[in-house]
Amino acid sequence: MGLTIECTDLRKTYDGKVEAVRGLTLRIASGECFGLLGPNGAGKTTTIEILEGLLASTSGEVRIFGKAWTENPRQLREWIGISLQETRLSEKLTVRETIELFASFYDEPRAPEEVLEELQLTEKSDSWVGKLSGGQKQRLAVATALVGNPRILFLDEPTTGLDPQSRRQLWDIVRGFQKKGGTVLLTTHYMDEAERLCDRLAIVDHGVIIAQGTPADLIDRLGGHHVVEFQVSANGNSDGNASGDSADDADWRALPGVESVRRENSTVCLSVHEPHLTIPALLASVEGKGQRLEHLSTRQASLEDVFVRLTGRHLRED
Amino acid sequence: MATETTAPKARDAERVLPNESAQNAGAPKRRNGRWSGYWQLLKVRLLELKREPEVVFWVFVFPLLLALGLGIAFRNKPADISSVVVIAGEGAQKTVAMLENSPQHSGIRARVLERDAALKAFHFGKFDLAIEPQTDGGFKYYYDPARPESVLSRAEVDAALQSAAGRKDAIATSTEASSEPGSRYIDFLIPGLLGMNLMNSGMWGIGFALVEMRQRKLLKRFVATPMRRTDFLLALTSSRLVLMVIEVGLLLGFGVVVFHMPVLGSIFSVMLLGAIGAVSFGGIGLLTACRAQKIESVSGLINLVMMPMWIFSGVFFSYERFPAITQIFIKALPLTALNDALRATIIEGASLASQSGRLLVLVLWGGISFVLALKWFRWT
Ligand SMILES: Nc1ncnc2c1ncn2[C@@H]1O[C@H](COP(=O)(O)OP(=O)(O)OP(=O)(O)O)[C@@H](O)[C@H]1O
Ligand SMILES: [Mg+2]
Numbered sequence: 001m002g003l004t005i006e007c008t009d010l011r012k013t014y015d016g017k018v019e020a021v022r023g024l025t026l027r028i029a030s031g032e033c034f035g036l037l038g039p040n041g042a043g044k045t046t047t048i049e050i051l052e053g054l055l056a057s058t059s060g061e062v063r064i065f066g067k068a069w070t071e072n073p074r075q076l077r078e079w080i081g082i083s084l085q086e087t088r089l090s091e092k093l094t095v096r097e098t099i100e101l102f103a104s105f106y107d108e109p110r111a112p113e114e115v116l117e118e119l120q121l122t123e124k125s126d127s128w129v130g131k132l133s134g135g136q137k138q139r140l141a142v143a144t145a146l147v148g149n150p151r152i153l154f155l156d157e158p159t160t161g162l163d164p165q166s167r168r169q170l171w172d173i174v175r176g177f178q179k180k181g182g183t184v185l186l187t188t189h190y191m192d193e194a195e196r197l198c199d200r201l202a203i204v205d206h207g208v209i210i211a212q213g214t215p216a217d218l219i220d221r222l223g224g225h226h227v228v229e230f231q232v233s234a235n236g237n238s239d240g241n242a243s244g245d246s247a248d249d250a251d252w253r254a255l256p257g258v259e260s261v262r263r264e265n266s267t268v269c270l271s272v273h274e275p276h277l278t279i280p281a282l283l284a285s286v287e288g289k290g291q292r293l294e295h296l297s298t299r300q301a302s303l304e305d306v307f308v309r310l311t312g313r314h315l316r317e318d
Numbered sequence: 319m320a321t322e323t324t325a326p327k328a329r330d331a332e333r334v335l336p337n338e339s340a341q342n343a344g345a346p347k348r349r350n351g352r353w354s355g356y357w358q359l360l361k362v363r364l365l366e367l368k369r370e371p372e373v374v375f376w377v378f379v380f381p382l383l384l385a386l387g388l389g390i391a392f393r394n395k396p397a398d399i400s401s402v403v404v405i406a407g408e409g410a411q412k413t414v415a416m417l418e419n420s421p422q423h424s425g426i427r428a429r430v431l432e433r434d435a436a437l438k439a440f441h442f443g444k445f446d447l448a449i450e451p452q453t454d455g456g457f458k459y460y461y462d463p464a465r466p467e468s469v470l471s472r473a474e475v476d477a478a479l480q481s482a483a484g485r486k487d488a489i490a491t492s493t494e495a496s497s498e499p500g501s502r503y504i505d506f507l508i509p510g511l512l513g514m515n516l517m518n519s520g521m522w523g524i525g526f527a528l529v530e531m532r533q534r535k536l537l538k539r540f541v542a543t544p545m546r547r548t549d550f551l552l553a554l555t556s557s558r559l560v561l562m563v564i565e566v567g568l569l570l571g572f573g574v575v576v577f578h579m580p581v582l583g584s585i586f587s588v589m590l591l592g593a594i595g596a597v598s599f600g601g602i603g604l605l606t607a608c609r610a611q612k613i614e615s616v617s618g619l620i621n622l623v624m625m626p627m628w629i630f631s632g633v634f635f636s637y638e639r640f641p642a643i644t645q646i647f648i649k650a651l652p653l654t655a656l657n658d659a660l661r662a663t664i665i666e667g668a669s670l671a672s673q674s675g676r677l678l679v680l681v682l683w684g685g686i687s688f689v690l691a692l693k694w695f696r697w698t
Contacts, residue, residue, distance in 0.1 A: 078544050082539070084535055084542070087534065088534035088535065089536065092365070092366050092370065093362055093366065097361075097362055100358060102543060104358035105355045106543070107544070
């Protein structure tokens with residue numbers, strides 16, 4: 001399997017002081033859909049723009065199809081399609097005019113009509129861009145990336161701000177591109193998006209990769225498959241530190257099947273491998289301490305749990 | 319050799335498509351020529367301008383309104399008719415009759431008004447001269463030495479009344495009115511407006527437009543494609559030239575039709591001058607826009623660059639009025655060079671060769687700006 005995108009020890013320092021990317025190494029194979037996942041300011045946009053040849057790195061090496069950006073940038077540009085995090089396309093051009101414009105830059109573009117059809121924009125092809133909804137604008141942005149018939153698609157937060165249905169539409173487009181042999185690199189801060197869309201992903205925080213692998217692999221490695229959440233209170237007393245203190249945490253950790261313990265306000269979260277062993281033991285333990293269970297739930301572990309586990313923070317704190 | 323192994327794979331997967339679509343949708347995969355990007359960029363630029371009502375107003379309509387307003391306000395009165403008022407009273411009608419029977423009658427229009435009303439109207443400039451017949455058969459003139467037409471009117475009316483009263487000229491003279499077309503204010507104004515308009519739309523149409531696209535990250539999006547950057551700049555310049563032809567045509571046509579302005583130079587020379595002016599100011603616009611990230615900052619910069627030229631470059635009045643020592647600086651300004659060359663060509667019919675010094679000034683400004691702009695230009 002050939003490598004399509006590689007970068008080695010990438011660093012970017014803005015204005016000599018903001019260290020946005022601090023030593024990032026990626027190997028992305030042909031035909032892969034790779035995700036960069038991370039909170040605001042993690043350095044995702046900086047990384048992807050360096051890979052796209054739009055931003056100079058402070059140090060480190062980038063190769064696309066084995067070529068550096070300095071070798072033959074025009075040829076590389078023919079091969080990649082890009083959607084930036086924020087581009088405002090000209091409002092007073094129609095959708096078709098916009099696509100025709102972008103198609104004209106490539107040696108062998110796809111037929112604009114075909115791309116519009118694929119992105120379900122045919123109906124809107126004579127509307128002004130300024131009159132499109134947010135989701136339609138995002139699809140148009142992806143259409144401008146696809147019309148050049150690229151081999152790699154770079155998408156920087158393609159679904160941010162979209163409703164669930166529009167997001168799913170975009171996922172289908174990305175999968176369709178991948179099915180035809182294309183390679184995709186996208187950034188997102190939606191966990192579910194990364195889980196469903198990406199073959200592999202890297203979790204980025206403060207400019208470094210803190211974990212990398214397939215979504216299932218990451219969840220498996222770092223969190224256990226299930227999460228048990230509960231609250232307890234001492235009998236008849238539910239004020240203050242209701243779920244007991246940290247001393248209790250050692251007890252929870254000792255329960256069978258528990259991988260790790262985490263607290264969020266008054267809720268205790270256990271990462272567990274086998275909930276059917278953990279829960280009976282938990283109930284017994286609560287009773288034994290003379291506490292009362294206020295709340296209990298179990299769910300599948302997600303990348304969010306992985307992230308919180310790794311950083312102690314939530315991915316989206318807004 | 320990752321390229322060899324991975325790249326063709328992606329291609330093969332897609333090659334299936336074109337054959338199919340060629341049959342059903344009639345949309346075969348096309349191969350773009352060298353200039354397809356340029357033509358599309360030019361097309362969308364012109365479309366955008368056309369769809370922007372403000373642009374149409376400021377570039378095309380506003381200069382015409384300015385020409386119309388100033389042309390009317392400063393029009394020359396036909397053959398300078400003196401408008402005089404005679405203060406009512408004994409002898410007033412006789413005075414009017416004397417004026418009407420004088421040899422100068424065609425140049426004088428007289429009205430009779432009550433004393434207060436007459437003097438008030440005179441002071442407001444409605445009349446050039448007020449005449450008060452005296453009881454002894456003589457006249458008293460009220461005139462304003464600060465108003466040239468008032469001074470003229472006094473001389474004219476005095477001569478008329480004297481000859482009507484029987485004074486004989488010592489020697490016979492004759493006169494002929496000759497108001498040269500080409501020497502009126504409007505003839506001076508229109509080439510100036512033309513120059514100013516070329517400056518305005520060059521600076522805004524290139525400088526502002528570029529920063530706006532940079533702010534929208536559209537420039538960045540464009541350079542993320544294989545678009546040739548030179549094509550982009552070329553298309554922007556070409557759109558200016560297309561607009562220039564319309565601007566010059568409209569304003570000159572307006573001058574000719576509405577104000578019977580003579581155009582002595584060839585239309586080709588005028589258009590060529592317009593093109594050089596448009597491109598030079600485009601270069602200066604490019605320089606103002608080469609790094610600015612926000613439209614607010616470039617707007618300030620553009621105004622700062624244009625302000626001295628509005629004042630000094632002789633758009634509305636001749637720059638000869640400024641002190642002699644400043645003339646050399648004024649003449650080195652690009653708008654001065656453009657205005658002077660346009661006036662010489664349009665009003666005097668001068669050849670382009672005779673304007674080579676001014677053309678050089680323009681080309682230097684434009685050329686140096688362009689080179690510096692390219693050196694410092696930021697696409698992102
Ligand atoms: N042009 C710039 N000049 C200075 N600092 C910058 C610049 N661009 C980004 N940064 C800083 O670099 C860091 C990484 O920014 P970046 O845009 O790469 O993050 P991101 O992961 O894309 O965030 P988001 O999810 O908000 O898009 C941030 O701290 C940001 O403030
Ligand atoms: Mg970003």
